[in-house]
Amino acid sequence: MTNNYSGSSRQILIVGNGAAGLSAAKAARAQSPEAKIIMFGEDNRLPYYRLRLCDYIGKSVDSDKLQISNEEWFEKNRIIIELSRKVTAIDVEARKVITNGKEYSYDSLVLATGSTPIMPPFKNKELSGIHTIWTWEDIVEINKSLLDARKAVVIGGGLLGLEAAHKISNLGIDVSLTEFMPRLLPKQLDEEGSEIFSGKVQSLGISVFCGKSAAGFEGDNHGHVTQVHMADDTLAEADVVIVTVGVAPKTGIFRNSGMSMNRCLNVNEKMETSIKGIYAAGDVASINGTWFGQWTVAAKQGQISGTNAAGGNAVYNTTGVPYILSTMGTKVVCSGDTGDLQPNNSDMPYEIDQKIDKEQFNYSKLVFRNGLLVGYILIGEPAKAFNKLQSLIKTSVSADTINKILYG
Numbered sequence: 384m385t386n387n388y389s390g391s392s393r394q395i396l397i398v399g400n401g402a403a404g405l406s407a408a409k410a411a412r413a414q415s416p417e418a419k420i421i422m423f424g425e426d427n428r429l430p431y432y433r434l435r436l437c438d439y440i441g442k443s444v445d446s447d448k449l450q451i452s453n454e455e456w457f458e459k460n461r462i463i464i465e466l467s468r469k470v471t472a473i474d475v476e477a478r479k480v481i482t483n484g485k486e487y488s489y490d491s492l493v494l495a496t497g498s499t500p501i502m503p504p505f506k507n508k509e510l511s512g513i514h515t516i517w518t519w520e521d522i523v524e525i526n527k528s529l530l531d532a533r534k535a536v537v538i539g540g541g542l543l544g545l546e547a548a549h550k551i552s553n554l555g556i557d558v559s560l561t562e563f564m565p566r567l568l569p570k571q572l573d574e575e576g577s578e579i580f581s582g583k584v585q586s587l588g589i590s591v592f593c594g595k596s597a598a599g600f601e602g603d604n605h606g607h608v609t610q611v612h613m614a615d616d617t618l619a620e621a622d623v624v625i626v627t628v629g630v631a632p633k634t635g636i637f638r639n640s641g642m643s644m645n646r647c648l649n650v651n652e653k654m655e656t657s658i659k660g661i662y663a664a665g666d667v668a669s670i671n672g673t674w675f676g677q678w679t680v681a682a683k684q685g686q687i688s689g690t691n692a693a694g695g696n697a698v699y700n701t702t703g704v705p706y707i708l709s710t711m712g713t714k715v716v717c718s719g720d721t722g723d724l725q726p727n728n729s730d731m732p733y734e735i736d737q738k739i740d741k742e743q744f745n746y747s748k749l750v751f752r753n754g755l756l757v758g759y760i761l762i763g764e765p766a767k768a769f770n771k772l773q774s775l776i777k778t779s780v781s782a783d784t785i786n787k788i789l790y791g
C-alpha cells in the first residue's frame with residue numbers, strides 16, 4: 384500500500400535513526416514548520432549516542448543516559464518515527480520507498496543508513512565469544528561473553544578497538560590489542576606521536592602487538608573461542624575476541640537505484656546525491672570523495688541535508704574538520720596537513736615545531752609552510768586546547784604564541 388498523506392505540504396522521508404537521521408529531522412522541522420516528516424529505523428530503538436556504547440562494556444546499558452530524544456520530543460516536533468521498519472528498496476522513478484510492509488511516497492528523501500562493522504572471512508569466525516561492535520545489542524552480547532572471561536584479544540587498533548580494549552581492561556581482564564599496520568593510528572599520527580600514544584596504551588596494562596594480522600580462531604568442544612590464530616602462525620589465548628577492523632557504509636539497498644556511488648553514496652556540498660530530491664548524510668555518504676566516519680560530521684551533514692530537503696539552501700564545508708579521539712584517559716587531535724602529505728621540497732619546506740614528553744605521554748607537533756600554520760597533531764594535555772588552534776590554521780601565527788596557548 385502507498386501511504387499518501389493528505390494536504391499539499393512537502394513529505395520528507397528520512398531513512399536511518401542515527402546521528403545523521405535525527406539531525407536531518409530536526410533541521411527539516413526547523414526549516415519547514417508544515418512539512419510532513421517521517422523517519423525510519425530498522426531496529427526498535429529511538430536514536431541513541433552510539434559513540435558512548437563502550438561506556439557500557441561490563442555494565443548494563445542505561446537507556447536514559449544513552450537515548451538522545453524521547454517519544455515526547457518526536458510528538459512535540461511532529462516527526463513520525465517508524466521503528467522496526469526496514470527500508471528495503473527505493474523506487475526513484477515513482478518517488479517511493481519500500482519498507483517491510485508498506486510503501487511511502489516522498490517529495491524529498493534523506494538517506495542516513497550509516498555503517499556496519501566488517502567481519503573478515505576469518506577461519507571459525509562463527510565461534511561464540513567473537514564479536515563486532517556497532518549496536519546496543521552488540522554490547523549486551525559482549526557483556527554476556529565477558530562474564531567469565533580472563534583473556535580478551537581486540538583485533539584492530541582504530542577508534543573502536545582502542546575504546547573496547549580500554550573498557551575491557553578496566554574490568555581486570557587481560558587484554559591484547561593486535562594491529563595489522565606497523566604502528567597505532569598510522570593514518571592520523573606520525574611515528575613520534577604513535578610511539579607516545581602506544582606508550583599511554585601500554586601504561587594501562589594493555590599489550591600492544593603491531594604488524595600482526597589475525598587469520599582465524601580455535602575453539603573448545605562447546606564451540607566457544609579459545610585462541611586467535613595469527614597469520615605468522617603464533618597463537619594468542621582468548622575467551623573473548625572483539626573484531627574492529629573497520630566499517631562498511633550501508634549502501635546495499637541503493638545498489639540498483641541508479642544513484643552515483645562508489646563505496647559510499649556520492650554527494651556534493653549540499654549533500655545532494657546524483658538524483659534530484661535525494662540527499663545522503665553521515666557514514667553512508669562521501670562528499671566530493673571525502674569520507675569521515677565521525678559522529679559530529681554525521682550530525683552536521685544531517686543538518687545540511689535536512690535543511691535542503693525541506694527547501695533550504697545550506698552548504699557543508701569539508702575543510703577544517705579535525706580528527707578527535709578521546710580514549711585511554713587521553714585525547715588525540717590532528718588537523719590539516721600534518722607534515723607528511725607531500726615530500727618536503729626546497730620551494731616550500733615544512734617548518735616543524737615538536738614537543739615530546741614521553742613520561743606524561745604528551746605530544747605536540749605544529750606544522751608550518753610558507754610562514755602559515757597548516758596543520759597539527761596534539762596528544763594528552765596540549766590536546767585539551769585544540770579548539771583554540773582550529774581557527775589559526777592558514778594564519779601566520781608563531782610557534783611561540785601557539786605553545787603559550789597549549790602549555791600556558
Ligand SMILES: Cc1cc2nc3c(=O)[nH]c(=O)nc-3n(C[C@H](O)[C@H](O)[C@H](O)COP(=O)(O)OP(=O)(O)OC[C@H]3O[C@@H](n4cnc5c(N)ncnc54)[C@H](O)[C@@H]3O)c2cc1C
Pocket residue numbers: 398399400401402403404423424425426433434435436437468469470471495496497498516517518542543546633636664665666667676677678679681707708709
Ligand atoms: C562504539 C562506538 C564508538 C564510537 N566513537 C566515536 C567517537 O569517539 N567519535 C566519533 O566521531 N565517532 C565515533 N563513532 C562513530 C560514530 O558513531 C558514527 O560515525 C556515527 O554513528 C554515524 O552516524 P550515522 O547516523 O551516519 O549512522 P549510524 O549511527 O550507523 O545510524 C544509522 C541508522 O540507520 C538505521 N538503518 C540502516 N539501514 C536501514 C534501513 N534500510 N532501514 C531503516 N533503518 C536503517 C540503522 O539501524 C542505524 O540505526 C563510534 C562508533 C561506535 C560504534
